Amino acid sequence: MDLRQLEYFVAVAEERNFTRAAERVHISQSGVSAQIRRLEHELGAELFDRSARTVTLTAVGEAALPHARAALASAGAVGRAVDEVTGLVRGRLTVGMVVGCTVTPLFDALAAFHTAHPGVEILLREDNSDRLVDGVRGGTLDLALIGTAAATPDGLDALTIITEGLVAAVPSGHPLAGRGQISLDELTAHPLVCMPPGTGLRAVLDQACAARGLRPSIALEAGASDALADLASRGLGVAVLSASMAESHTDRMTVLPLTDADVPALLALVWKPVQPPSVRAFLTHARRCFGADGTP
Secondary structure, X not given: OOHHHHHHHHHHHHHOOHHHHHHHHOOOHHHHHHHHHHHHHHHOOOOEEOOOOOOEEOHHHXXXXXXXXXXXHHHHHHHHHHHHHHXXXXXXXXXEEEOOOOOHHHHHHHHHHHHHOOOOEEEEEEEOHHHHHHHHHHOOOOEEEEEEOOOOOOOOEEEEEEEEOEEEEEOOOOOOOOOOOEOHHHHOOOOEEEOOOOOHHHHXXXXXXXXXXXXXXXXXXXXXXXXXXXXXXXXXXXXXXXXXXHHHHOOOOEEEEEOOOXXXXXXXXXXXXXXOHHHHHHHHHHHHHHOOOOOO
């Protein structure tokens, strides 16, 4: 006997009809009947009572059915196990990364994954967070590091890496430079230099302002924190950054926490709930590199 015969046997047993079983396994009814006859000949007993309009199992068929199902399930498990191994031998991992990312644990995780699975091709794509989320949902990306104002985008699983607040950054001599912290009202009284729509940081700013009925004046937009700081240092507006982004600019900028920006800025890895082997393997390295709780 072979797996094909067992598949046809299970199909007829479950459909209770040779015609429907043939449609289910995508061959002719005569083909199904012939294979079932060969299986019965090998077993030396009939599996089905064909005397009535509805096909029913004989006592032998009833005894054989659970074993046939188990054999098919085992064969499927073998196939899945092989797919998992080959997927980590010669597969592909496509990772998205928010524009301007300097989170080195992500690069550490990619390097560790490459060392463990050198046959897997790694592709790294940079984009705005909203397009990265769309890419993960649509299957063009396996997972992505995004900025977001929500812990888990709808339909995806997530590992939160950083949770922090918004800050303003101004050069010395700016009217706000002498303040220890400011409110959103005070911030939005000045032209702003910030990330473009579609980025997590901009989503946080927009949500925080909308909650207080504020309409900020966006003077300039840029996708990298260095560019925002450079523009603000030249007096072109107040830079809006996350706390970690601002750390590297404290030598030339005054950093002011926003007292009433209640929506946190998050950096998170996101992926589909059903994960291929390459994603599961990468997440193991990512959790190790970021720490068990997702903290770098």
